[in-house]
Amino acid sequence: MSSKSFSIPIQVNPMFWAVAFFLGYMWSGGNLTLSFYLMGVVTLSVFVHEMGHAITGLVFRQKVKISLLPFGGLTERRGKPLKGWQEFLIILMGPAFGFMLYLIAKSVYPQTPEGVLRQVVAFTAVANLFWSIVNLLPVLPLDGGQLVRVVLQGIWGTKGLKASCFFSIFFGILFGFYFILRQEFLLASIFAIFVYESWQIYQSVKFLTDEDTDVELQRLMTKGEKAFDKRDFEKAKEIFSQVRDRLKKGVLYNQATYFLAEMAFQENLPEETFSLLKPIFRELNFEGIYRFHRAAMETKAWKEALQSGTKLWEITPSRQLAKDNQVAAEALGDETAAKGWEKAANA
Structure with a gap:
């Protein structure tokens, strides 16, 4: 309604x-x-x-x-x-x-x-x-927590934003225990949820830099994404390369890098895909890890292939992954791991 x-x-x-x-x-x-x-x-x-x-x-x-x-x-x-x-x-x-x-x-x-x-x-x-x-109260996502966020972010930029998350977690735990002592268990449960949400917010912004909040760069990223969606890879590559050149690190840098790697993957350029994704491996989602794994296998980067293959196995085990990991382990001379993966592949 x-x-x-x-x-x-x-x-x-x-x-x-x-x-x-x-x-x-x-x-x-x-x-x-x-x-x-x-x-x-x-x-x-x-x-x-x-x-x-x-x-x-x-x-x-x-x-x-x-x-x-x-x-x-x-x-x-x-x-x-x-x-x-x-x-x-x-x-x-x-x-x-x-x-x-x-x-x-x-x-x-x-x-x-x-x-x-x-x-x-x-x-x-x-x-x-x-x-x-x-x-x-100074706890996110309450208005008091948002006010603290605005003040700290105004003083220290993205560092202030991250600090506001820890500020929120500290006071959320404090008020949660206070309500437990008063036997206000519903309110205590609500503040436990707030603490969890504050931690989730921190996880989403921990790699954020001051440059990531630059409106011009955000608009540039949007243009690049539109070009990518239209499969105008030449224009998209130019835009995402500009973003990477101006940032060197941060969330927008990682996003631009991932788009460049995705285009390289679709164009069957494993070496380029591998070199782009390797520095941001820890920030990759499932699809990104999969692309990195395929590129590592094709370029015979066995250590990275086994590392990414093991990570993928933890998420969604498959016979093909076990075979890939067996090949990588054998190439690295790890007979014990190779036998383990062979057993998994034949299970």
Whole structure:
């Protein structure tokens, strides 16, 4: 389901309603009528929070889209790169809008008559105060963690981005233990997930360099990928070679290298494929390792052939791989390994 509010597209995942109702039912103590009211409060609170991000994004001429997902909201942004302080404000306005909703509910509460409505207003105040505070904790992907990321990245570039991941892991573990001591096991579990997500984020950016965030180079990579998709290999090679010449290392460098190796592989140039992939072997995915293995076998680089073949075997064992590894082991004079691979090939 989707709609628009103030020119902001809004998409709601059907599971959002189920989770919102479950939370309302849990917090209402099983009161069905109150559950639906609290479900409305959950929806309003998430919506207001995301509107804080979205409206501020519009102020900075970003195209925004709000999605209400099973476990929260997400505001996607597209547009020109923002300055650090602009991104900081966009992130901060989410909790700020939630805090304003808390202040409104708090001011209305004394005048609210006894009954269900008073319970709903009280819940609105408590929920938004609690969530605004929790959401400002310095743990990714919470807004507090994002604010730390923006500040550290603004000071130290990609080193700051990586540091923010470890910062998040440290505080995630700290808050997780805190909630365990308070026997708030649901919150402790959520922070355990946050710690895992922070580690995953670090894994995805650990090879990132400051040059990888260069918009011009990113656009150049996009042009190269389009040329590759059109099988205009001559143009693609020229573009990816430019990227490699300007970087020498990093994520974009590895991506450009892989595209060059892929073209060499498709053109049946094993020596070129091997020489391109060897320096980035540790960063290769399954397909990259396979291409490196085939190139190593054809160029008789037996040590690398056995290394890559063993890695592939760990992922998807096959008779052909066992035979390849047997050949490589025999060429290296490792009779024990060769016999082992021969046995695997004949199994």
